[in-house]
Amino acid sequence: MSDVIAEIRKDYIYGLAKRQERADGRALDEYRPIQVETALIEKAEGSARVKIGNTQVLVGIKLQPGEPFLDSPDMGVIITNVELVPLASPTFEPGPPNENAIELARVVDRGVRESGAIDLSQLTLPDGKVWLVFIDVHVLDHDGNLMDASALGALAALLTAKTPAERYGYGPDAPLPIKEYPVAVTAVDLDGEIMLDPSLDEEMIASSRITVISGAQGALAGMQKAGTGTLSSEEISRIVKLATSKATQIRDDVLGGLING
Amino acid sequence: MSDVIAEIRKDYIYGLAKRQERADGRALDEYRPIQVETALIEKAEGSARVKIGNTQVLVGIKLQPGEPFLDSPDMGVIITNVELVPLASPTFEPGPPNENAIELARVVDRGVRESGAIDLSQLTLPDGKVWLVFIDVHVLDHDGNLMDASALGALAALLTAKTPAERYGYGPDAPLPIKEYPVAVTAVDLDGEIMLDPSLDEEMIASSRITVISGAQGALAGMQKAGTGTLSSEEISRIVKLATSKATQIRDDVLGGLING
């Protein structure tokens, strides 16, 4: 997309925003259709494919016995990685994770970790080892809002994961001890208009973006602002309220079956 | 070499091939002179320098006690590496092995491993460790057909290698348990004319190249096609037959002394 076209596209999207509209016809606080499929990868201990509109990520959970951190010998370990493989976007390049992939991985990781989604104290093993929980996010198609798709994929995959205890001689396989259901909701601000679930176009022209991760009781578990713009505290407060309520809706609509199943 | 000269050179070599001739006067199935010298590197457990025409490689074998692979606790371990050091060719660059060096190393490695050249089950040590067999190929002069030179160097070096058992307190040094003698023969196809032991020029203009590794009984132990051309199954069959018979000849002529010594 050349710069001139980009400029025209930008004006168009800002123009729509002023009229509370979006290029794909959604309401400002409306998500694109969300699809979650689980257990697609039999070789992984848990897996989920999440589509939000044309955005598509595949998350695999692998579990293996390993050493705990020195300062928390009685806790399992979470390791989160995001691969922005070049298959998913013309702008992604092969190579080690860049700052965007690292930020994505660390925000997803903190969302799971800081919300207490997994009861890590239950992941110890009789021989002093603990379960290492690898959350690997493989981005397949990037059409905006990778953050929400990745976080949702991580949670869905964790919800269906089982410890491979038998394979390692630790007794029967068991589901992971999931205690909280953190859901990420990302917003952009276009001239004061707040839009949830930004498409790639919206994401690219918005000068800042905020992801708000909240738990089942509506409390905040994580936040991350990205982009070179600024936001007033009023805008932030509005986004936070909107995000927590939307998170509840997504949790119920999309993950309900997994959580209560 | 500029593109124009390359084009002229190409026409010349193809023209010769049509008349069953080669630029250096060899017959199509004739190798350049092969020289093998062993035990040049006293600090290595085994070593061999192989010259095929102007192509020159030095192979060193190092042995050290180490951990076996988890899925084969009773087997020694082979680790093969090829260094295309920039001393050997104006086109080689410093840095970690590129795809050509990796392909070379992996084909040599599979030739040794899959032919059963070393009886790995005899490389266990009393304390649960096994011998790690490092095959390091150092290319010194690249004038084509590195594959055959590297494979031949690896075998010759292995044939003269001794375990440094005494140094590590495992009793007397002993030769390696060599059970098979895989020899690689590489061919290129120029407009239907099959040439063995391609020189650098021939290698560069041929659109595909096949290496065939065969054992003392004439059975195939490995094959690798390289290059962006295609070959008919008839051509492949012809090459395979030619290669296995040439391998026998090389084994007898060049390695006879080492094998029977």
Next chain:
Amino acid sequence: MSDVIAEIRKDYIYGLAKRQERADGRALDEYRPIQVETALIEKAEGSARVKIGNTQVLVGIKLQPGEPFLDSPDMGVIITNVELVPLASPTFEPGPPNENAIELARVVDRGVRESGAIDLSQLTLPDGKVWLVFIDVHVLDHDGNLMDASALGALAALLTAKTPAERYGYGPDAPLPIKEYPVAVTAVDLDGEIMLDPSLDEEMIASSRITVISGAQGALAGMQKAGTGTLSSEEISRIVKLATSKATQIRDDVLGGLING
């Protein structure tokens, strides 16, 4: 600095040298003011900031229990690293240490090690481990003669360092067993005129530079010539004599308090 200006600057400095003068008014064998402050970094086991004129380095010493080298099981281990962080000079770039940083680190390391500055045999621990002594040089401002500043900082930081024995359960903290006080003196030769403590300008135009490290008794512990020039043995001898006597002076003036304190 463009090439033309550089050329003029070069002529100017050479012209001064011919008259036994320097751009900043110093005598040829005179150092810029040296300042040493220690124990600035409480989290480090030892630390020192050294300023030589506008050149500024910060050295931190960290100690931790670890494995000795296989061939010297009864000796502590010294690991020296120099970071030429891009904050310190417009010519420094982010990334792993380049050849200049590596040379600096290795010369500082050899100065400490080969002079016997630390009695490594006293750094063993009851459980078979030894103290690993990390000497980390963080260059903050580069205005020439990083070698002397780094070596001086390393020694000053070692002189104030204490083993964190208590933290690791090895009894009370103790100062390091310092036995020798190696001081580095660097000289450049400009058309036969020897200048000590070269400023950045002098360092850049001199074709060669020598660092001489000597101990408290005036014996040589290390030397390193850098640069693409040559030096006659007479020049080298003059530099070596000058350097050892200047080292004594620096040791007394700058480190006296630390050594006798």
Next chain:
Amino acid sequence: MEFIKNGKRIDKRLPNELRPIKFEVGALERADGSCYVEHGGNKVMAAVYGPRAVHPRHMQEANRAIIRYRYNMASFSVEERRRPGPDRRSIEISKVSREAIDPVIIKEFYPRSTIDVFVEILQADAGTRSAGINAASVALADAGVPMRGLIASCAVGKVDDTVVLDLVKEEDNFGQADMPVAMDVRTGEISLLQMDGHFTLEEFEEALQLGKEGCTTIAEMQREALVQKYQGEGHE
């Protein structure tokens, strides 16, 4: 380990039978062309970008497009989690796969540009390089890259002294030989050939023919998948 019992293999197939294969053309939105393949237990996604500009300019070729091919395994695609990023095996596979698809691409149409093929192994169960080449070939067609034909690939091997088509993991790990081949479907010529293990000359001949038959069958599926996607769509 007994691999063949009453003429049937451990997954009940005949020696010359392929595993179930499914192609999904255009599985991705952003890529210029894409294809998802399930081949037995393998799950593979291929995407094609290009022809597009080559970035480090010295990589450009004056009179043709260059082809780049990246075979990559997801961390969770195998039993033991693998560290992300290329290893020696995937670098070799990327090379031979690139050389396997290269012969059918008409590179002269796009000087100074690149055609990038990305293959992600989402789940691995022996034969991933072949599944990747099959997916890549269809993705190239889906991207509209001008080609002289399709490339199809499968492996042949030997278990219990029998030449068999399309190995599963156990046959690959504990069998006697493994030989992946790729074929230019139009001409029947071979564009990829690797082999390791033990073949007599006769077994090799048998294996090569069996491999070509396997490729022919797969090529038919590739063509059908493409037709299915584009049937009903008008021509430009």
Next chain:
Amino acid sequence: MEFIKNGKRIDKRLPNELRPIKFEVGALERADGSCYVEHGGNKVMAAVYGPRAVHPRHMQEANRAIIRYRYNMASFSVEERRRPGPDRRSIEISKVSREAIDPVIIKEFYPRSTIDVFVEILQADAGTRSAGINAASVALADAGVPMRGLIASCAVGKVDDTVVLDLVKEEDNFGQADMPVAMDVRTGEISLLQMDGHFTLEEFEEALQLGKEGCTTIAEMQREALVQKYQGEGHE
């Protein structure tokens, strides 16, 4: 662990009290601008180089300067020696810090150039990214980079169910929430916001206001430090 006793925190501060902060403008000679900051136990040096030429030309922007920001910890800055070089944490912090200072820099003045900000953490005691941003902001001003205003930053958190300003290490490690913020001092708008832990919506609102107050206080110190350096110096 009890964090608040008689209304005082473990280091005797009130919940809304900052640690002692000291700015030293122009602490380095070679850099175009620099600032050394001590903030509680944090010791941080920032340097600015530029506007200057961008080296890999494809990184240039035709109509504005690019900003690069490198947050780096010295090996000896933390209890356990850390290996030199960037890790994932420092790469993330470099990104959010760059985005935090970007809004106030007038980049249009210097097309095709770069403004490089280097922050070295010499000693770390919670809140290093904020200390780094505070130092960087002053170093940018010291370098004469045209800015619309200063950026100030501090963290807010929660310990013993109380919202507190400017966490120390123990509060950060064992507390209930941590939220670094950065603010454009002129407009009061937020340019950096991260949070992890547990906040109710009410606590979050309280924390955000407390953070803004902290930033306002720090901004005053930044301005004073700059004035002190430049007072007495004539205008060009």
Next chain:
Amino acid sequence: MEFIKNGKRIDKRLPNELRPIKFEVGALERADGSCYVEHGGNKVMAAVYGPRAVHPRHMQEANRAIIRYRYNMASFSVEERRRPGPDRRSIEISKVSREAIDPVIIKEFYPRSTIDVFVEILQADAGTRSAGINAASVALADAGVPMRGLIASCAVGKVDDTVVLDLVKEEDNFGQADMPVAMDVRTGEISLLQMDGHFTLEEFEEALQLGKEGCTTIAEMQREALVQKYQGEGHE
């Protein structure tokens, strides 16, 4: 460990005696110039390519050639296999070796180009950097690179309080001092000087003179090797 007994060293040499040295000029075909050296237990191959174009253009110098020098040890060159690729030691040695040969090369003849020197240590037994420099110097001459003269190099050291020439491994590892030097043979000036260990000023003076004598002897062998190769060959 007793190093000197009845005036003889552990390998029966006198203190001022070099180990046996053998030069083979033009040992490689592809390189523009090459030289194989055996020096005691050291086996070293040097190759020179150039003057040739410099690839990353920003490395070019407008009015002279640049010199690049890569010292590299083969994995099997030492007792314990070493991992391939440069380590800190070889990076330092590459730097000082490059600086050692640089002074005699007439770089002004070849602006914007590079002269590349590659030294491979095939077997190591103390003094590899000197053996490499000696080989490189001859390889440069063999490549026809215009030079003002040859560079010769050897090490001097101290064992049993005696200054000795050309240390072997044991003397290097367990002796009291090690000092490699390189000399411009034409002028007697020193182009490489490193030292570690313990020397009094008097010992240093003695060592420096002994080193120069060693270099002079080696230079004679270099010259002979070159003459032998080129005698009988006509001039172009």
